[in-house]
Amino acid sequence: VIPPFEIPSWWPIVVGIDWGFRANTWIGKVAISPDLRLFLFWEYCKKGKYIAEWAADFKRSCQDQIIKTIEVDPSAWQKRGDEKTIAQQFMEIYGFLAHPADNDRVGGKMLIHELLRWKDRPPKYIPPTGFDHEKAELINRVYGPVKYKEYVNMFLPEEPEKNLPRIQIFNNCTEIIKILPALTYAENDPEDVADFDGDDPYDGFRYLCKAVDRYIRGLGAEALRREELGRILHEREVSGNETAFYRSMERYEASQRKGYGIRLH
Numbered sequence: 001v002i003p004p005f006e007i008p009s010w011w012p013i014v015v016g017i018d019w020g021f022r023a024n025t026w027i028g029k030v031a032i033s034p035d036l037r038l039f040l041f042w043e044y045c046k047k048g049k050y051i052a053e054w055a056a057d058f059k060r061s062c063q064d065q066i067i068k069t070i071e072v073d074p075s076a077w078q079k080r081g082d083e084k085t086i087a088q089q090f091m092e093i094y095g096f097l098a099h100p101a102d103n104d105r106v107g108g109k110m111l112i113h114e115l116l117r118w119k120d121r122p123p124k125y126i127p128p129t130g131f132d133h134e135k136a137e138l139i140n141r142v143y144g145p146v147k148y149k150e151y152v153n154m155f156l157p158e159e160p161e162k163n164l165p166r167i168q169i170f171n172n173c174t175e176i177i178k179i180l181p182a183l184t185y186a187e188n189d190p191e192d193v194a195d196f197d198g199d200d201p202y203d204g205f206r207y208l209c210k211a212v213d214r215y216i217r218g219l220g221a222e223a224l225r226r227e228e229l230g231r232i233l234h235e236r237e238v239s240g241n242e243t244a245f246y247r248s249m250e251r252y253e254a255s256q257r258k259g260y261g262i263r264l265h
Contacts, residue, residue, distance in 0.1 A: 001177055004170045007031045007041050014215050015070040016101060016208025017058075018200050019086055023047065025054045026175065026204035029065075030167070030212050038115065038167040038212060045175040045201060051086060055093035067096070071211040073203070074100040101207035102214070106191045108206035111213055115167040124158055131155045141251060167209070175201040 007013075011031045018026045027044040042061065046054060076086035077100055084092075091098055102108070131152075140148035169177060179201045186194040193202065236245040 001171050002168050004041065004172055007039065009064060010066065012066050012068045012215070014068055014208065014212045015058075016204050016206075016211055017070065017072040017076075017090075017098075018204035018207060019051070019054070019073055019076055019090075020200055021048060021050070024175075024198070024200040025049055026201045027054070027058055028173070028176065028201075028204055028208045029061075030208055032212070032216065035163065036166075036216060037163050040167060040169045040173055040176065040205075040208075042170075043173040043175055043201070051089050052093060055090045059094050069211055069215055070094075070096070070098040071101040071207050072098045073207065074103050076100070099211075102210040103207075104210070105193070105206070106189075108210050109191070109193055111209050112206060115209055116165050118164050120161050120164070124154075126155060144251070144254075176205050180205075 011033060014030050014032070016028050016030075018024075020026075024045050024047045028040055029042040031039045031041050033039070044054070044057060044061070046057075049057075072087060072090065076090065076098075079085060087098060087100075136148060136151055139151050171177070179199060182196075183199070183202060184194050186192045193199075232245065232248045235248070236242070
């Protein structure tokens with residue numbers, strides 16, 4: 001927990017929302033610094049607010065901010081007898097597309113543990129056989145540049161971690177600060193967190209952390225795609241070999257169709 005500071009206007013922001021009426025509506029915003037440190041700098045927590053009220057409150061808070069993605073409790077897409085779903089009403093008021101949040105409870109809990117980790121992780125595994133150039137080229141041809149990069153990275157020395165914990169919370173985000181220490185494990189599932197009245201900030205925070213993680217991983221995959229395209233275009237410019245260029249592009253497009261890239265919101 002840290003004192004607030006002014007978030008630079010060009011930092012991307014990811015939003016997570018757990019909506020409610022009888023329960024709280026909790027909204028959190030995380031800003032992402034250039035070195036991928038995360039800052040939960042704004043939260044909204046209200047009970048008994050209709051969607052027209054909390055969605056409008058949220059919209060007003062977003063002036064001059066670069067909102068990259070908004071993820072909302074997936075129940076907002078359920079039909080409840082109204083003409084429009086909660087998600088549709090929110091998007092009409094806010095004016096931009098929202099996405100269903102990832103509701104993997106155990107995965108979300110484990111990710112929160114990782115983002116709040118303050119000890120260095122154990123050294124990574126390095127295959128005893130060492131780097132195999134032929135194997136690397138085979139991976140690149142068959143599976144594409146993303147998997148090739150994963151193989152190469154297995155043999156690179158690790159840089160010391162300087163971003164611990166990866167997420168920090170402004171001290172004006174009082175609801176999530178209050179809720180996190182109150183969480184306990186569920187009796188029927190020791191890998192999950194027990195539900196209790198008032199735990200809405202935790203659910204929203206879990207959605208938010210998963211959304212941030214996907215956004216950052218998407219940045220990495222997009223960078224690899226751009227890097228691979230740049231390499232192919234450079235080889236074409238240097239060699240002038242159109243046949244080799246089209247074959248390289250066919251392999252690249254095939255790797256994308258297989259789903260090795262990560263879609264950006």
